[in-house]
Amino acid sequence: MISYQSLGVKQVINASGRMTALGGTALHPDVIAAMAEAAQTNVDMEELKHRAGELAARLVGAEAAMVTTGAAAGICIMVAAVLTGGDPYRVRRLPDVDRGPSEVVLQLGHAVDFGAPVEQMIRLAGGRPVLAGTANHVTEADLEGAIGERTAAVVFVQSHHAVQKGMLGLPEVIAIARRKQVPVLVDAAAEEDLRRYLAMGADLVAYSGGKAIEGPTSGVIVGGQDRIRACRMQESGIARPMKVGKETIMGLLAALERYTGGDAEAERVRQRRLIDGLTAGLNGLPHTRLEVRQDEAGREIWRVHLALDEAALGFTAVDLLGDLRRWDPPIHLRSHWANTGVVAIDPRPIGERAMPVIVDAIRAIFDRRRKGR
Numbered sequence: 001m002i003s004y005q006s007l008g009v010k011q012v013i014n015a016s017g018r019m020t021a022l023g024g025t026a027l028h029p030d031v032i033a034a035m036a037e038a039a040q041t042n043v044d045m046e047e048l049k050h051r052a053g054e055l056a057a058r059l060v061g062a063e064a065a066m067v068t069t070g071a072a073a074g075i076c077i078m079v080a081a082v083l084t085g086g087d088p089y090r091v092r093r094l095p096d097v098d099r100g101p102s103e104v105v106l107q108l109g110h111a112v113d114f115g116a117p118v119e120q121m122i123r124l125a126g127g128r129p130v131l132a133g134t135a136n137h138v139t140e141a142d143l144e145g146a147i148g149e150r151t152a153a154v155v156f157v158q159s160h161h162a163v164q165k166g167m168l169g170l171p172e173v174i175a176i177a178r179r180k181q182v183p184v185l186v187d188a189a190a191e192e193d194l195r196r197y198l199a200m201g202a203d204l205v206a207y208s209g210g211k212a213i214e215g216p217t218s219g220v221i222v223g224g225q226d227r228i229r230a231c232r233m234q235e236s237g238i239a240r241p242m243k244v245g246k247e248t249i250m251g252l253l254a255a256l257e258r259y260t261g262g263d264a265e266a267e268r269v270r271q272r273r274l275i276d277g278l279t280a281g282l283n284g285l286p287h288t289r290l291e292v293r294q295d296e297a298g299r300e301i302w303r304v305h306l307a308l309d310e311a312a313l314g315f316t317a318v319d320l321l322g323d324l325r326r327w328d329p330p331i332h333l334r335s336h337w338a339n340t341g342v343v344a345i346d347p348r349p350i351g352e353r354a355m356p357v358i359v360d361a362i363r364a365i366f367d368r369r370r371k372g373r
């Protein structure tokens with residue numbers, strides 16, 4: 001049978017988070033079983049998508065839902081839905097918009113790159129991004145002023161990728177958008193709370209299926225009945241190249257059932273044990289401050305941070321990350337703050353067996369590099 005090994009592709013240890021570049025999540029056997037069974041038979045896809053939407057909606061307490069190939073597709077489809085409404089002519093004309101508003105307003109600090117630019121996903125659907133405010137500061141007047149006759153929607157990016165300081169929060173954005181009578185679309189790709197943003201008053205919310213939900217490479221959009229119907233219509237338009245397979249749909253549902261019914265406390269205990277093991281194993285590294293810190297965007301995620309005194313050590317955080325990536329097996333730590341001398345270990349994707357491998361590798365690299373001086 002074909003395998004990563006027979007292809008000559010190395011397995012890696014992922015200690016960096018739910019990274020698309022490292023293949024997303026390692027799937028639970030129940031999710032794989034649901035996908036395998038679904039893959040072996042034929043079904044009426046319309047019926048499957050309809051029922052899948054109903055179940056996904058029920059699981060997250062939304063009125064309606066649609067399974068997508070990912071949150072990036074989700075942004076594109078949500079924008080397309082507000083540009084076209086339920087008009088089949090407009091659906092088939094996208095990305096050309098020859099009637100109605102097409103501007104999509106977002107705060108400048110939300111115009112980020114998640115692997116591709118958020119703005120590009122908007123443009124792909126025929127939307128014209130309009131940026132409000134400055135990169136580190138957006139006022140209510142900035143947002144209000146950016147919304148006009150031609151505005152079709154406001155996109156809000158709820159993400160650790162977005163600028164956290166100086167941006168308007170979702171409640172303020174929703175209040176302004178309500179006054180101006182434009183819908184608010186939320187990109188909540190990696191967020192853990194599947195209910196919160198709709199409850200706050202967002203019109204549509206897109207999640208990634210392969211991040212917090214721990215499903216296959218997929219996504220889900222949740223929202224009201226009419227808006228989700230307009231999203232579904234895009235499948236005979238611009239969403240056709242984002243076609244979701246039957247096995248993906250079933251895999252996502254299996255993952256959603258696990259996630260929403262799951263034992264969050266057991267997972268917290270597992271992560272806590274990993275963090276304790278990592279801090280014990282890495283304690284006393286020279287010229288290095290060891291800290292357990294909460295996620296910078298306030299999610300319920302704690303990570304082990306190593307702050308290197310690079311001058312005293314004679315090597316940098318970037319050097320350490322490079323050595324680890326060349327390790328056997330290759331190890332990927334969280335590199336977001338490497339330019340400030342900080343590396344982080346994310347416990348979520350780490351299996352029990354990988355923990356000592358990570359500790360030993362970091363210790364060995366410290367020894368080797370300090371001897372080599």
Ligand SMILES: *Cc1c(COP(=O)(O)O)cnc(C)c1O
Nearest residue numbers: 070071072073114159189190208
């Ligand atoms: C990961 C991510 C996306 C893309 O999600 P996919 O499911 O990989 O398509 C979009 N926006 C943000 C903020 C992300 O973090």
